[in-house]
Amino acid sequence: xxxxxxxxxxxxxxxxxxxxxxxxxxxxxxxxxSGVPTFRGPGGLWQKYKPEELASPEGFRRDPALVWxxxxxxxxxxxxxxxxxxxIVLARLEAMGLLMGVVTQxxxxxxxxxxxxxVVELHGNIWRARCTVCGYRWVLTNPPGDDEVPVKxxxxxxxxxxxxxxxxxxxxxxxxxxxxxxxEHAALVIVVGTSGVVEPAGSLPLLALRSGARxxxxxxxxxxxxxxxxxxVRERADPFFRRLAGVMGILLxxx
Ligand code: OAD
Numbered sequence: 001x002x003x004x005x006x007x008x009x010x011x012x013x014x015x016x017x018x019x020x021x022x023x024x025x026x027x028x029x030x031x032x033x034s035g036v037p038t039f040r041g042p043g044g045l046w047q048k049y050k051p052e053e054l055a056s057p058e059g060f061r062r063d064p065a066l067v068w069x070x071x072x073x074x075x076x077x078x079x080x081x082x083x084x085x086x087x088i089v090l091a092r093l094e095a096m097g098l099l100m101g102v103v104t105q106x107x108x109x110x111x112x113x114x115x116x117x118x119v120v121e122l123h124g125n126i127w128r129a130r131c132t133v134c135g136y137r138w139v140l141t142n143p144p145g146d147d148e149v150p151v152k153x154x155x156x157x158x159x160x161x162x163x164x165x166x167x168x169x170x171x172x173x174x175x176x177x178x179x180x181x182x183x184e185h186a187a188l189v190i191v192v193g194t195s196g197v198v199e200p201a202g203s204l205p206l207l208a209l210r211s212g213a214r215x216x217x218x219x220x221x222x223x224x225x226x227x228x229x230x231x232x233v234r235e236r237a238d239p240f241f242r243r244l245a246g247v248m249g250i251l252l253x254x255x
Pocket of ligand 1: 026027028029030032033038039040041044055105106123165166167192193194195196197198218219220221222223235236237238
């Protein structure tokens with residue numbers, strides 16, 4: 001049955017009916033209301049910057065310092081940002097036993113900062129670095145300064161890279177299989193703030209759909225899931241989840 005009536009009431013009911021078998025699938029748009037830019041569309045990063053120069057293995061080989069400076073700039077934006085109502089409500093739903101976890105394409109760590117425990121990161125994390133020589137991984141607490149790029153490995157001194165997935169690279173196997181498992185078991189998938197065009201991530205909600213799950217699509221613009229979702233919410237993430245919090249009696253605290 002397609003959702004009718006106020007979308008927050010419908011989602012609140014579907015969350016209860018899913019009895020804990022709900023999962024969220026998020027993209028850059030979930031962090032847009034926190035001030036983190038998306039990739040596509042007006043004001044998106046790929047309007048201004050070239051992905052092949054800044055988010056590909058070839059670009060990194062050509063100019064690792066330039067790539068690091070761009071990531072350091074994004075880390076600065078993310079550090080200043082605060083989780084919005086969407087991040088916080090998803091974390092609370094997990095704590096209430098109504099959500100299994102969040103599968104995200106984002107690298108910003110805002111779901112974890114909002115309190116989400118099970119966060120499956122399909123595209124890595126911007127706060128982690130990885131040595132291209134010995135494979136050592138570690139967490140950066142601050143964006144590297146201009147005199148610290150390209151970042152070097154504290155173990156072997158080799159060239160390090162951001163531990164994120166670039167164009168042409170495979171997704172981390174463990175994250176992808178955990179995401180597939182969640183999708184196959186889900187009775188409800190809440191898609192928030194993604195264009196859905198990047199594969200294989202974008203196809204994950206379709207996997208759930210094929211297994212009989214309900215699909216809810218929260219996005220102010222039409223996207224890949226428009227027309228196939230059972231409930232299309234044409235609204236920004238923060239105000240929509242604020243209203244959902246009101247209907248479900250979830251206190252937002254600092255958001
Ligand atoms: P995109 O930039 O492709 O899409 C962002 C989506 O968020 C669009 O559909 C917008 O309409 C929507 N949006 C914008 N503001 C919103 C708001 N306030 N609330 C809700 N939605 C909003 O970002 P992704 O789909 O995440 O990959 O992109 C997928 C991947 O492409 C990224 O993970 C990144 C990028 O290249 C890698 O870096 C590997």
